Amino acid sequence: MGKTLFQKVWEPHVVRELADGSTLLYIDRHLVHEVTSPQAFEGLRLHGRKIRRPELTFSTMDHNVPTTEDRMDIKDPVSAAQVEALSRNCQDFGVTLFGLGDRRQGIVHIIGPELGLTLPGLTIVCGDSHTSTHGAFGALAFGIGTSEVEHVLVTQTLAQNKPRTFKVEFVGRPGPRIFSKDFVLKLIGTIGTAGGTGHVLEYSGEAISALSMEARMSICNMSIEAGARAGMIAPDETTYAYITAENRPYAPQGEQLERAIAYWKTLPSDDDAVFDRTLTIDTGRIAPQVTWGNNPGMVVDIDQPIPDPDQAGGYTRADVENALAYMGLIPGTLLTDVSVDVVFIGSCTNARIEDLRLAAEILKGRNKADHVQLLIVPGSQQVREQAEAEGLPEIFKSAGGEWRYAGCSMCLGMNPDQLRPKQRCASTSNRNFEGRQGKGGRTHLVSPQMAAAAAVAGKFVDIRQWPET
């Protein structure tokens, strides 16, 4: 019987099987950020332990950092202390840091691929659930808690129970202005936010092959919103082209690269590989997706009404009533009749250069609606530089948008970018949980073009009806 991509990555990393049935797995890359690491470093100090492979550990600051011009001066003393703690920890323990002020700083899941740290066949972990992003390269990448962060620092391994496999095949050809964000929201709407729990998803099919690396990352990013810890896509020519692009200092070069590619070519799932579960989604039938509730599975096609509490599949009446009350919405409403106060284009889901280009395509020569605040936050300082080289900030600014510096920003308001109570936001991020973007804030998840169009119209629009640009 053939093997799946997941098995082919898992097996070479097995250090040993443990008596309790779990597996001790070797970890190739450990990414670290300021929020989930301080207590792990404190644990090292407490026990007088060192990092086993500091050269495999990389860190950055993203959650707490302000995104305005004066961001080096963090006004919130508690945030500042957390950022300082990471600097000190990296220095004391010999970890490479792409800190605030560094050209390579950015959201951890954006800089990993960008720097060539994320490669096919690797095991990658980070104290952050969206580590699933890196699976777009055919790596096994998953989020861990702080105790596990400490465990990886000390041992470069993790004890894991083997997950089950779940193949999601995206077939057909999507219509115009349907993006990978819509694919993944559709999936979560179909299987629910716990539908992938205990599984590693493998995304495949012609609609996935046709996607760029950046679009693939947006899908893998949201695997966790379906409950799966990891999502994977088999490496192919698109993957190799991305890795061999200029400016990937940590990617293999020359002869090492050739040997790596030869190996990566062996990774895709065999034709006769068997998955524990499978699902097929026809992308030709996917409409632009917008969430209406407080988890990413509460999602509808833009031309469908907000469901009645008794008819929202998979949710109890109480769940739906709570969500609608929080969101200030009435069943039967079309989201195209709902106005927005804030538009946030950013986060590890959709703040790469292609996302910004897509938003610029909509905003070019147009103005945002007067009542809307429009925030465009690049995912990394390198994305910011690239956007500047392409003249995108001028488009954003002349549309009335605010062009910011790299960070998590309003994806989760741990920094000054936050929604105020009851503000409604069209957001390209990944979580519409209560209070996520600011206490009382109302988040609707959408693709970058849906967000940009909402900024112009002042309300949600069906992007399929947007004039050709």
Next chain:
Amino acid sequence: MEPFSTHTGIIATLNRSNVDTDQIIPKQFLKSIKRTGYGPNAFFDWRYTDDGRPNKDFELNDPRFAGRSILAVRNNFGCGSSREHAVWALFQDGYRVIIAPWKEVNGERVPGFADIFRNNATKNGLLTVELSEEEVEQIFLAVAGNEGQKATVDLASQKITLLEPNPMVCSFDIDKGSKKQLLEGLDDIELTLQFEGDITRFENEYDPMLSPASPPLDKA
């Protein structure tokens, strides 16, 4: 970590599914670099009103639940962010056991707890118990009908016993590794360090092609 063997306490109920870790401990409390001080902030946005007073409408503020240490919830508890702070907050707020139901959707079993949350809980001595939807419904009914409803949770025998006046016994499954870790209060870094020799051997033979940034290229 404190070992967990058996626990008796009052059950509180929270009638919500898909409770995410952003609700269990909101973002503003993640700025701390400590492991302590999270307890009073568990469920912060639901628990307190804007002026900082206990929110009377929040179920867990019901005076009936004073002194509770077991929490029964609905499906998919702890989803979302990997923040271990959620487990620290629950533990420090006095919870020792969380009960959630698995459910069946289209012939597939949807677990009661999100993966990362369950791992984090085990590493901190917080027991997660998965029961059937019917069993959890029975617990909700028992708690609704009887103030101060208590249960005894015994990990060794994998049983929850609801005490009088609603006696009922439920068995639960738990994987061998988590059970051992909880029963013995093991430090899992210590455990893994027993295999130091295996890790070193693995590293010596490791194909650098898999990990091109690791040094010994000529060993391939």
